[in-house]
Amino acid sequence: MNELTERQKLILTLIVHEHTHTTQPVGSKAMVNKYNLRMSSATVRNEMAALTDLGYLRQPHTSAGRIPTEEGYRIFVSKLVQRTNLPMTTRRTISHQFYQSRQDLEQWLRLAASILANQSQAASLVTAPHSEKALFKHLELIATRGHQILLVMVLVGGEIRQQIFSLPEPISQEQLSTIATKITNLCQNCSADQLDALHPQLDPVGKEILVVVQEEMALSEKLITGDIYLDGMTNILAEPEFAESEEARQALKLLEERSLLEDLLARTIMTSTIGGVQVLIGGEGTWDELRQCSIVLARYGSPGVLTGTLGVLGPMRMPYGHTISTVRFVADVLSDLVTETLIN
Template identity: 55%
Template sequence: MPELTERQRTILQLLIRDYIETAQPVGSKRLVERFHLDLSPATVRNEMSALTEMGYLRQPHTSAGRVPSEDGYRAFVGEMIHKAELPASVQNTISHQFFQARSDVDQWMTLAASVLANQSQGVSVVTAPHAEMSRFKHIELISTQGRQVLMVMVMDGGEVSQQVLTLAEIVTQDRLSQVATHLNTILAGLSMAGIAAVSSRTDALEQDIITLLLQDMKRTSESASGEIYTDGLTNVLDEPEFAESDEARWALRLFEERSTLQGLLARASSNSSVGGLQVLIGGSGGWDELRQCSMVVARYGVPGLVTGTLGVLGPMRMSYARTIPTVRYVAGLLSDLVNDTISGE
């Protein structure tokens, strides 16, 4: 995107602030009067025209007012993402609420969803903490029909998955039981990387089973985001973006389709570390589910051990200055609580 002058940057920031509050196209005269700019409406209008040509603003109809484009929002968020802070009084209130629910994970999740929804006035989503690195515990192989075998796999966190495998040739139940016993001995407690490392030291049948086992572990790990807690759906139902657009309302149906929502959260947080935060605006080019929305997502937990994801979904016109620091602060609180639980404090 073209580089902005300091004046253009200021006008863009103020215009977006006004639009977030009113949901109405913003004109140059309103900006000058509301923010007491030491500029004439004509000068501001010229700068708004330039910002429109550069792709930061758009003119929805034939009115003189402008609204932010996706790139405009991204520039706005880029300016304030590391500056926005939650007032100390709000931090103290939230911290006290979590202290009261300190010993109960379910209460933490419910409270986190409630706090995020109330502070952001968006729809919140929080996943319960789960093991970040799956480790193998036990496998059973059961002959069913012909070359088909039922594989039941148990992870050390208690997750159980099962699927029907089709082997290259028919194998007796005795042989399958021998393979399961051997794999249970040599793979116990190993991660996917550890299992892959010992695979070469097994026979052909065991290697085939291990390949399928690793595929299942990867699939289970990617989808295992724990129980999902949501709140605040009514916050956005009356927003004009959701009241007038079927496409925007479709994003809210994600919260009814838990498997789809789990996949979205897994993708959204896959490139961020614990404590990291991402802002997805208008789908950010690859998220069709969010084309009319924005989502602020963060990971919490203990790196390499136990993690979860939390976030807020709302219109692109969401209050980023309030939502971003709230998501960041709640993620930090949950990380501390999870760490204390693991360390026994």
């Protein structure tokens, strides 16, 4: 808690930097040589001992160099890493890819995941954006075979939900279209709750359909409704700390099991604002699977209207500066795209 001296900050920064590059514990002598420090290795050793006592460094075993602890990374990320921007050329390349791709939400999300994975050489995840409050915009009903009916609903913001259901009696396409038009006109911009008031105005079939509509709207409001796009999972396997596959399995399992992933996103994302980037280091005591990992997350979209989450999962030894800038930049680009094309 006590403020670190400038020299301690420098040494901690250098150790983090060196270790993220070499993967190895870093020793006092080697460090003095490499960075031409204007002090002796003994001095560095003393400072290292102090930082170790403070809990920011540790030794894998006696008489090895030091590596940062979780706490060390945390202080590095919160205080020491300088906010950098991605180089202009990189930014242009990324923007370019988005603007020349097919104008299609799914493509964008896939692309975002791919860019994050490549830039960070780690695993990436991107959730589809969804309305924080589902508002009805348009309903379409299409008869398929027999009693089966395909319901296609569009929400304000362009989210599309579809569902197949059946009615007790067969019904013609004309009748369905009439009902769909009626509901579309009545329900403009309504939330799921507001639809309750409309039940009296509808015939029995219409009521039944309205219930399905309400169900779908409710589902849409739950945190993560749509797809989650993952990429770069194999990057994780390339990291030396995951050479023994068991460790890697743990981390990838988290990405694979939607329920775990949703839980993670739900718990962390609520606190983060658009534009802000959140860094989770070592599972923060809650997620055992992530003991060796860090996650860098950001929200994108239009706050309060249509938002999604994107981020990167990699080893705790991660180039935080670069990763954070990348995540922030991709989030910004995606926010612009989503806002421009989907919000009305």
